[in-house]
Amino acid sequence: MxxxxxxxxxxxxxxxxxxxxxxxxxxxxxxxxxxxxxxxxxxxxxxxxxxxxxxxxxxxxxxxxxxxxxxxxxxxxxxxxxxxxxxxxxxxxxxxxxxxxxxxxxxxxxxxxxxxxxxxxxxxxxxxxxxxxxxxxxxxxxxxxxxxxxxxxxxxxxxxxxxxxxxxxxxxxxxxxxxxxxxxxxxxxxxxxPKKAKEQDKEIVVKNPIKPYKDGIYIIFLIALALFGFIFVQYFSTLPLYYKEIHKLSEEKIGLLLALNGALIFFFEMPLIAYLEKSRFSKIGNVINGFIYTGISFALLLVTPWAGILVVGMIIATLGEMVAFPFGNAFALDRAKKGRQGAYMGLYSMSFSAAHIFGHNSGMQFINQYGYNNTWIFMTCIAVLGTFLLYIVKQKITKEKSTD
Incomplete structure (x- = not known):
């Protein structure tokens, strides 16, 4: 201990x-x-x-x-x-x-x-x-x-x-x-x-900065991240409804299930990231893994009506969040050194804002029209698409490094 x-x-x-x-x-x-x-x-x-x-x-x-x-x-x-x-x-x-x-x-x-x-x-x-x-x-x-x-x-x-x-x-x-x-x-x-604080990274200013919307690799990455945000926000909008309507959980139990997300992050995210930083996976490789875990969490809802799968799904989705978000942020910051950091990170933040604008409402409408199971199939397919886009990013980065 x-x-x-x-x-x-x-x-x-x-x-x-x-x-x-x-x-x-x-x-x-x-x-x-x-x-x-x-x-x-x-x-x-x-x-x-x-x-x-x-x-x-x-x-x-x-x-x-x-x-x-x-x-x-x-x-x-x-x-x-x-x-x-x-x-x-x-x-x-x-x-x-x-x-x-x-x-x-x-x-x-x-x-x-x-x-x-x-x-x-x-x-x-x-x-x-x-x-x-x-x-x-x-x-x-x-x-x-x-x-x-x-x-x-x-x-x-x-x-x-x-x-x-x-x-x-x-x-x-x-x-x-x-x-x-x-x-x-x-x-x-x-x-x-600024008179008191000390900047640690001196690589911020670059000559001839690239505009982020002209960085093709970054744009594909942001589209994938927006898709990730689109399915992840379901855990705080459509999934609580699923817990209550299909599995008949009380508000108290739903609250505890959502609290599990925060507890896992508090106790395990920092050690997990410290470990993964030393692993063989690249930043974009870890984002891909996080996306896969989150997709699996939706697919699991289709496997069994057993209520315990909700806990398993939450744990796997949280693992996906813990891996994807920090390394996604870090990848964006690294990429931002090619241009103006504010513009790059503004575009990064906008991708998640877009997920909030469209994710909650689209999830609700999809459930209303096609039911919960079809919605989870749709979210799993979105995860597959996002993973494919990130794989393209990974391949392009490898090619980019080989030509530098």
């Missing part, structure tokens, strides 16, 4: 203090993001919107995320990641405080579009900052560490949010969200000010 604990602690070694501060800022920010998990309840229970109206508001949310990712990438290259992240944190805090006073349908649609656009401006900027603060050999573990902070924040946020709703009401969520964003901004001013 002591050996396992030491190996777990060792997986965090070598990370710069700036990465630790970035993780703390992320944790504060994500722990405060309590409105989002309760957004549909707030819109239906507190504001009395119909489900159709909620659907359009969620579409506005997704479009705001897409716009913010694009804008954040552009601004990161023009004014620098530090200013983008700090501006995003402060303005997001003010926006959360303001939007609680909006009540009409159109004001909510426009308000959440602007709020999420401002909030998600920081996403590509965080990637660029992480690249700057990490030595090249530590990038994948640094990315994994930030993911750990995000998962901790998302785990704590809903629990605290539930307490706030019962004791204060929904308005309390907006106040806490707004204040925590502003606190995260002040922590950044004190710890990551």
């Amino acid at each position: 002591r050996k396992i604990l030491l190996q777990y602690i060792d997986s965090f070694s070598g990370l710069s203090k700036e990465v630790w501060w970035l993780a703390l800022i992320t944790l504060i920010n994500r722990a405060g993001a309590m409105v989002i998990p309760f957004l549909s309840l707030y819109l239906t229970d507190d504001l009395d919107f119909s489900l159709e109206q909620v659907g359009w508001i969620m579409t506005s949310y997704g479009l705001g995320s897409f716009t913010g990712a694009w804008l954040g990438g552009k601004l990161s290259d023009q004014i620098g990641y530090y200013k983008v992240i700090l501006t995003s944190l402060m303005l997001t805090g003010v926006s959360f405080l303001a939007i609680q006073y909006f009540s009409s349908f159109w004001s909510i649609c426009i308000g959440f579009f602007i709020l999420i656009a401002i909030a998600d401006m920081a996403r590509p900027a965080f990637f660029v900052a992480l690249s700057a603060y990490s030595k090249p050999e530590n990038k994948t573990r640094s990315l994994t560490f930030i993911r750990l902070a995000i998962n901790l924040g998302f785990s704590a946020g809903p629990a605290l949010g539930g307490l706030i709703i019962t004791s204060i009401g929904y308005n309390g969520l907006f106040w806490v969200d707004g204040i925590t964003c502003i606190i995260a901004g002040f922590v950044m001013i004190q710890t990551l000010n």
